[in-house]
Amino acid sequence: MNDNNRLIGIREVMNLTSLSLTFIKRxxxxxxxxxxxxLGDRRIGFIEREVCEWIDARIAARAVA
Incomplete structure (x- = not known):
């Protein structure tokens, strides 16, 4: 596994995005x-790179609006 595909948990996703669990679920x-x-019966992870790209897209959209 390389750092580009590092899996992060929902709590770290919440910290990175500053979003609540409820809003992320929505x-x-x-x-x-x-x-x-x-990752298991009751466990999920997110690819950190994809979450960071999602954040970057939100920032880029702000510049256009």
Whole structure:
């Protein structure tokens, strides 16, 4: 595994994005947030690079608006 595909937990996603768990779940249902990687029966992870790219896209959209 390389750093580009590092998996992070939901708590770290919340810290990176400053979003609540409820809002992240809503974005996931809408299909507008990076897809989770199933890790076990009740555990998911997210690819850090994809979450950072999602954040960068939000920042870029601000410049256009």
């Amino acid at each position: 974005l996931r249902r809408e299909g507008t947030f990076p897809r989770a990687v199933p």
